[in-house]
Amino acid sequence: MEDLITPKSEKEAIEMLNRYNEDLLxxxxxxxxxxxxxxxxxxxxxxxxxxxxxxxxxxxxxxxNDTVSxxxxxxxxxxxxxxxxxxxxxxxxxNLLNVNWRAPLTRISEVIAVSAIMFAGLIIIVDMGRPDxxxxxxxxxxxxxxxxxxxxxxxxxxxISLLLLYFSLLPNIAFCRDRLPNIPxxxxxxxxxxxxxxxxxxxxxxxxxxxxxxxxxxxxxxALSIHTVTSWLFATTYRPGWDSTNFGAYFVAGAxxxxxxxxIAGMSILRKxxxxxxxxxxxxxxxxxxxxxxxxxxxxLYFTVNEYFIPGYKMKGDEAxxxxxxxxxxxxxxxxxxxxxxxxxxxxxxxxxxGRKPLPIFIMAVFVIIGAWFKRYLIVIPTMLxxxxxxxxxxxxxxxxxxxxxxxxxxxxxxxxxxxxxxLFVRYFPVIxxxxxxxxxxxxxDTIYEHLNEKV
Amino acid sequence: MKKLFKYLYIKRLIPVFIIxxxxxxxxxxxxxxxxTSSKLQASMNLSYKITNGIKSVKVEVxxxxxxxxIPVENLIVNLYLTEIKKYDPIxxxxxxxxxxxxxxxxxxxxxxxxxxxxxxxxxxxxxxxxTNEDLRYEDMQEEITVNxxxxxxxxxxxxxxxxxxxxxxxxxxxxEVASPETEMKMLIKRTFGMLPxxxxxxxxxxxxxxxAEIPADLPGNANKTITVVARYDDEENNGIIEISKDxxxxxxxxxxxxxxxxxxxxxxxxxxxxxxVTVSLIILIWGTICYLVYLLFKIKRLGKTKK
Numbered sequence: 061m062e063d064l065i066t067p068k069s070e071k072e073a074i075e076m077l078n079r080y081n082e083d084l085l086x087x088x089x090x091x092x093x094x095x096x097x098x099x100x101x102x103x104x105x106x107x108x109x110x111x112x113x114x115x116x117x118x119x120x121x122x123x124x125n126d127t128v129s130x131x132x133x134x135x136x137x138x139x140x141x142x143x144x145x146x147x148x149x150x151x152x153x154x155n156l157l158n159v160n161w162r163a164p165l166t167r168i169s170e171v172i173a174v175s176a177i178m179f180a181g182l183i184i185i186v187d188m189g190r191p192d193x194x195x196x197x198x199x200x201x202x203x204x205x206x207x208x209x210x211x212x213x214x215x216x217x218x219x220i221s222l223l224l225l226y227f228s229l230l231p232n233i234a235f236c237r238d239r240l241p242n243i244p245x246x247x248x249x250x251x252x253x254x255x256x257x258x259x260x261x262x263x264x265x266x267x268x269x270x271x272x273x274x275x276x277x278x279x280x281x282x283a284l285s286i287h288t289v290t291s292w293l294f295a296t297t298y299r300p301g302w303d304s305t306n307f308g309a310y311f312v313a314g315a316x317x318x319x320x321x322x323x324i325a326g327m328s329i330l331r332k333x334x335x336x337x338x339x340x341x342x343x344x345x346x347x348x349x350x351x352x353x354x355x356x357x358x359x360x361l362y363f364t365v366n367e368y369f370i371p372g373y374k375m376k377g378d379e380a381x382x383x384x385x386x387x388x389x390x391x392x393x394x395x396x397x398x399x400x401x402x403x404x405x406x407x408x409x410x411x412x413x414x415g416r417k418p419l420p421i422f423i424m425a426v427f428v429i430i431g432a433w434f435k436r437y438l439i440v441i442p443t444m445l446x447x448x449x450x451x452x453x454x455x456x457x458x459x460x461x462x463x464x465x466x467x468x469x470x471x472x473x474x475x476x477x478x479x480x481x482x483x484l485f486v487r488y489f490p491v492i493x494x495x496x497x498x499x500x501x502x503x504x505x506d507t508i509y510e511h512l513n514e515k516v
Numbered sequence: 517m518k519k520l521f522k523y524l525y526i527k528r529l530i531p532v533f534i535i536x537x538x539x540x541x542x543x544x545x546x547x548x549x550x551x552t553s554s555k556l557q558a559s560m561n562l563s564y565k566i567t568n569g570i571k572s573v574k575v576e577v578x579x580x581x582x583x584x585x586i587p588v589e590n591l592i593v594n595l596y597l598t599e600i601k602k603y604d605p606i607x608x609x610x611x612x613x614x615x616x617x618x619x620x621x622x623x624x625x626x627x628x629x630x631x632x633x634x635x636x637x638x639x640x641x642x643x644x645x646x647t648n649e650d651l652r653y654e655d656m657q658e659e660i661t662v663n664x665x666x667x668x669x670x671x672x673x674x675x676x677x678x679x680x681x682x683x684x685x686x687x688x689x690x691x692e693v694a695s696p697e698t699e700m701k702m703l704i705k706r707t708f709g710m711l712p713x714x715x716x717x718x719x720x721x722x723x724x725x726x727x728a729e730i731p732a733d734l735p736g737n738a739n740k741t742i743t744v745v746a747r748y749d750d751e752e753n754n755g756i757i758e759i760s761k762d763x764x765x766x767x768x769x770x771x772x773x774x775x776x777x778x779x780x781x782x783x784x785x786x787x788x789x790x791x792x793v794t795v796s797l798i799i800l801i802w803g804t805i806c807y808l809v810y811l812l813f814k815i816k817r818l819g820k821t822k823k
Contacts, residue, residue: 202782223805223808223809227812257815259819261819264819267814267815394539397535397540423533
C-alpha cells in the first residue's frame with residue numbers, strides 16, 4: 061500500500077520485526093474469548109447429541125421426505141462451499157496479480173477456506189443418513205455422476221487449501237516453537253511436530269515461495285471447479301429453478317461475494333479483539349475489501365438478473381409456478397429480504413467511502429453472509445417442493461418441508477464447528493503472517509531470516 | 517462525538533437487522549394447501565384378474581378433491597366371497613381377509629394354492645368388499661360377479677415366421693366351452709409398454725381361437741427371447757385374463773443398452789472421452805499435489821542439514 065512504513069536502516073527493520081512479534085504472536089484468550097469458545101462448544105454438543113439420535117433412528121428425525129430429500133443440510137453444504145472459495149480469491153488471485161496490500165488478509169482467508177471446506181465435507185456425510193455406506197461412493201460410484209465429481213473436487217480442494225495454509229504457516233509455527241514463552245509442554249510439542257523441521261534457511265523459504273506460487277495457480281481452476289460442479293448437482297437435474305445454463309457462473313459469482321464478506325467479518329472481529337491489529341488491518345484494507353465486495357456484488361447482481369429475469373419474462377409452465385412462489389408466494393418475504401438486505405443495501409452502503417469504514421462494512425458483511433445462507437435455502441428447497449412432475453399420489457407428509465429442531469441444531473453445530481476451527485487457529489497460530497508482513501513492508505529477506513532464527 | 521455517531525449508527529442499524537432476520541424466518545413452508553374434515557366420502561372399485569393362472573382381486577379406493585381423484589391410503593377393506601359372513605372352511609366362501617390400501621389407494625388379494633384347490637370346481641365368483649367404521653371415511657360396500665374364463669397359447673414356426681394361436685374358453689353350467697366372436701389382444705412386451713401385433717380388432721373364430729404372426733423383424737430382448745402376451749378384457753363379466761410366455765428369438769436388439777457407453781449407463785460403461793478427461797485431470801492435479809508433498813519433505817530434509 062502507498063502508506064507502508066518501510067525501514068530506513070537495519071536497526072529500524074529489527075525494531076519493526078520485534079514489534080510484529082509482540083503484536084502478532086498468538087496469546088491466551090480473555091474472558092470474551094473463553095466465553096465464545098464455551099458457547100460454540102455447547103452448540104456443537106447439542107448438534108452432536110442430535111446427530112447421534114439421527115444415527116440411531118435414521119433421517120426420520122429430520123423433516124426430509126421423498127419430495128424434499130435435500131433440505132437445509134444441502135443448503136448448508138452449498139453455503140460452506142461458497143465461503144471456502146475465498147481462499148483462492150484472496151491468496152491466489154491477489155497473489156498472482158501482485159496486489160501489495162494482501163499480506164494481512166491471506167491467512168485469514170486461508171483459514172476460513174479450510175474450515176469451510178472441512179465442514180462442507182462433513183455436512184454431506186451428515187446428509188447421507190448412513191455414513192457407513194460412504195465407501196460405496198468410491199467402490200460403486202459412476203464417473204458420469206456430478207455427485208462423484210463433487211466428492212473428488214471437494215477432497216482435492218480441501219487438500220490444496222490445507223497445503224496452501226500450511227506452507228506459508230511453517231515459518232510462523234517454528235517461530236511459535238522458538239519464541240513463545242511460558243507455554244505448556246503439549247503446545248510446544250505441537251509446534252515442534254507441525255513445524256516439520258523448519259530452521260529458517262533461505263533454501264526453505266525458496267521452497268515455500270515456489271510451493272505457494274504453484275498452489276496459487278493450481279487452486280484457481282480447482283476452486284472454480286468445486287463451485288461449478290456443486291452448481292451442476294442442481295443444473296443437471298431437470299427441475300424448475302435448476303434447469304439453467306447460468307448456474308455455474310452464478311454460483312461462482314455468489315461464492316466470491318460471500319467469501320469476501322466472510323474475510324471482512326473476520327478482519328473486523330480480529331481488529332476489535334486484538335490490540336494493535338488496527339496497525340495491520342487498517343482502514344485502507346477495509347476500504348479496498350469494500351470496493352472488492354461491491355465489484356463482486358455487482359457481478360452477482362448481473363447473474364441474478366439473468367437467472368430470474370429471462371424465466372420471469374417467459375413465465376412458462378412449472379417454472380412460472382416456481383417463480384410465483386418466490387416473487388409473490390410463500391417464499392417472497394425470504395426472497396426479497398435476501399435480495400434487498402443481502403445484496404442491494406450492501407451495494408449502496410459500500411459505494412460510499414463512509415460505508416467502507418470498519419463498522420458499517422462489518423455490518424454489511426454480516427448482511428451478505430446471512431443473505432447468502434438463506435439464498436442457498438431458496439435455491440434448494442422451493443425447487444424440491446415443485447418438481448416438473450406434479451405431486452400426485454404421494455403421502456401427505458411428503459408435500460411439505462419444515463426443518464426439525466434436530467436439523468437446525470446439527471446445522472448450527474456445523475456452523476459453530478467451522479467458527480471453532482477458526483477461533484482455535486487464532487488462539488494457537490499467528491493469524492497474520494509475520495514474515496509476509498515484514499516482506500510486504502520492505503524488510504530485506506536476509507534480515508527477516510536472521511531475526512526469525514534467533515531462538516529464545 | 518465519534519462515539520455518539522457510532523452509537524446512533526448502531527442504534528439505527530439494529531432495527532434494520534431485526535427486520536432482516538424476521539423476514540427471513542417469517543415464511544410458511546409447504547407445497548400446497550390442504551384441508552380435511554372429520555368424515556369423508558370415498559369411492560371403491562373392485563376388479564378381478566387372472567395372470568398366467570394366478571387369480572387376484574384388486575381394490576382401488578379414491579376420493580374426489582377439486583375435481584381430481586386422489587388415492588385413499590391406509591384404509592382397511594374386508595373382502596368376502598359369495599356373501600358377508602365368517603369364513604367357511606368346507607365350502608371356502610365367506611370372509612377372505614383384510615386388505616390395507618397402499619399410497620396409491622390400491623390393495624390386491626392373491627388366491628393361494630389351497631384356496632385354488634378348494635375353488636377348483638367353482639367358476640362363478642361373487643366378491644364383496646366392505647369398509648367398517650373407519651374414522652376418516654364413511655362406510656363403503658362394493659360387489660362384483662365374474663364368470664371364469666381361460667386363455668391357452670400355442671406357437672407354430674414355419675419359414676422363420678412364428679404364429680401365435682390363443683384359445684379363449686369360458687365356463688357355462690360348469691362346462692368349459694369355446695368363446696366365439698370375442699375381441700382379444702395380442703401383445704409383445706417392450707421396455708416401456710406393450711406393442712400390439714396382428715390385425716386390428718382380432719376376434720375369435722367359432723373355435724374360440726385367434727391367430728397372429730409375430731413381426732419377423734422385431735428385435736428381441738438382450739437374453740435372446742421375446743415376451744408374447746394374449747389378453748382378454750371384460751371387467752364386468754369375466755375380469756381381465758392375461759397369459760404371457762417368453763419364446764426364443766433370434767433377432768437381438770440393435771444396440772444392447774447394457775453395453776452402450778452413455779452418461780446414463782452403469783459406471784463401467786462410462787463414455788471413453790469422459791473417462792480420459794476425468795482421469796487426466798485427476799492425475800495432473802494429484803500429481804502436482806504429490807510434488808508439493810515431496811517439497812514439504814524436502815523442507816524437512818533441509819532442516820536437518822548443517823548451515
